[in-house]
Amino acid sequence: MTEPPARIDVHEHAIPPAYRQFLADRGLDSGGWPVPAWDRDSAVAMMDAQGIATGVLSVSAPGVHFGDDAEARALAREVNEYVAEAVKDRPDRFGLFASIPLPDVDGAVAEAAYALDELHADGVVLMANAHGRYLGDPAFEPLWAELDARGAVVFVHPAELQMPMIPGIPAPVVDFTFDTTRTAVHMALNGVMSRHTRMKVILSHAGGFLPYVAHRVAVAASLAQPERHTVDGVLTDLKRFSFDTALSGSPTALPSLLAFAEPGHVLYGSDWPFAPAEAGAYFNGHLDGYEGWRPGELDAVGRGNAEVLFPRLARA
Known part of the structure; x- marks a missing residue:
């Protein structure tokens, strides 16, 4: 009998x-990466093929804010309500990370409250940079306070850098990992993670290269600003993050990720449909075949750790 x-x-x-x-x-794409086909039925078919019970859906880069606050608020509301309907129809198969229109802080706070209270979103998604402003920006503090007060789950997804792409190399190939790393360090060094300990923040793609450079970041920050940072303090804040395995379940990324992440802080991710099925199969094969798992750890990454963040998805 096939396991569900x-x-x-x-x-x-x-x-x-x-x-x-x-x-x-508007002639836009995802950092030089084409926008793929998507519909609910194809999503469920992919999930069945890759052993996924539930996909927590989010809008990817470039996000919903393109320079006009009113337009961004309307677009965020439209996409959130659309995905919320998919969740309402199939709550067992879908969840919602609601789009938030940063850098419009007032609009972001209002949409977070609406999505969490009225749409019953499972959390929110933030682009790692909002027109070049990273998530440790002091102006974003009202949003962090709102999300922390609610104990919200925050999914951080990279976006195109505010600098020219390397010719011929779309942003998802390498720039996205830098964007995620940059915003995570910015959040930690500006105190977002130490001030707001009730919310849970998931970094895409194993945190970029954060696990690999975390100790360098901590030591360098303590040397640059000893009045503000200690090595242990910076590492503590960086370890508050959770990490997904999207495009990162590889023989070289997993050892670094698992050596750095706190127990329970690694979660499964596919990045579908921007990462097509063959990419998912490639990384799933390495994820399942990795020989460094401790007993029960692979199952926790695949499901158990997410059940803690999303109690409604917990199985009896």
């Missing part, structure tokens, strides 16, 4: 029709 899908995918994307049309009308 078990994984909870915290890095799965939705592309609502209105959002696709919005991007197409």
